[in-house]
Amino acid sequence: MERQSSYNHYLDYQLIPSTDYGGKIRYFDRFHSAFDSLDEIQRLDVHLDYNKALFEVGNYHRFVQSVDPLIEQVIIDNIYEHRGEKVFEGLLFKKAAALYNLRQYDGAIKILKSLVNIDKENQLSRGLLSLCIRKRGKTWYDLSKAIAIVLMFSAVSILFAEFVIVSAFHIDYLEQVILLRNVLIFIASMILIGRELAMYWSIKMEIKS
Numbered sequence: 001m002e003r004q005s006s007y008n009h010y011l012d013y014q015l016i017p018s019t020d021y022g023g024k025i026r027y028f029d030r031f032h033s034a035f036d037s038l039d040e041i042q043r044l045d046v047h048l049d050y051n052k053a054l055f056e057v058g059n060y061h062r063f064v065q066s067v068d069p070l071i072e073q074v075i076i077d078n079i080y081e082h083r084g085e086k087v088f089e090g091l092l093f094k095k096a097a098a099l100y101n102l103r104q105y106d107g108a109i110k111i112l113k114s115l116v117n118i119d120k121e122n123q124l125s126r127g128l129l130s131l132c133i134r135k136r137g138k139t140w141y142d143l144s145k146a147i148a149i150v151l152m153f154s155a156v157s158i159l160f161a162e163f164v165i166v167s168a169f170h171i172d173y174l175e176q177v178i179l180l181r182n183v184l185i186f187i188a189s190m191i192l193i194g195r196e197l198a199m200y201w202s203i204k205m206e207i208k209s
Helices: 002-015 021-037 040-056 060-076 087-101 105-118 123-136 138-169 171-208
Strands: none
Touching: 002 021, 002 040, 021 040, 040 060, 040 087, 060 087, 087 105, 087 123, 105 123, 123 171, 138 171
16 A cells, blocks of 8 residues: 555656656655655656756755765665666766855865766766866966956056157156066966966866876
8 A cells, every 4th residue: 555655656756747846846855755665766766856856956955965865875776877877977977066066166076086087088077077176276266367467457557658658758768668568468478378277287187186
């Protein structure tokens, strides 16, 4: 009787439109205990779909809390594929993406490194890993850009002064002013190039480690 009731709830859940994520979440939250009596495949169906719904609506905190037990269960039951999809890798990637959206970059990086080690050709994992590393290093990356912009604006100001004031009234200082302007532009350019090279190597070394 209990099994039949669980199966009825399972059927009702399946009738909810695939994109009605809110409806799926509400139904699962209300009857989640009823799904415990389902067989392994059906129970996995519901829990995977529920976690997908949490992810799709952007409820990343609940998703991270909910997905960990599911990942553990998948490992314990040796279920690495479900309906033609790689369940383990899929759940890990979604968890990493959720952590990225929660700005927990270190946690996301740790997971994504594992995924890259599992499949070095996984471009989604590599791309998100690079993005996480960029975000984690955002402070110095943005600071270097700000410094370069200030130097560029200073060079523009000097250029303006060069044409309006120095060329007209202080021609003896023109050479020094031009030199200062060029030095500022050169330093700003080197900072911009250097920050990109530093980030590139940082990402490359992080992925390899």
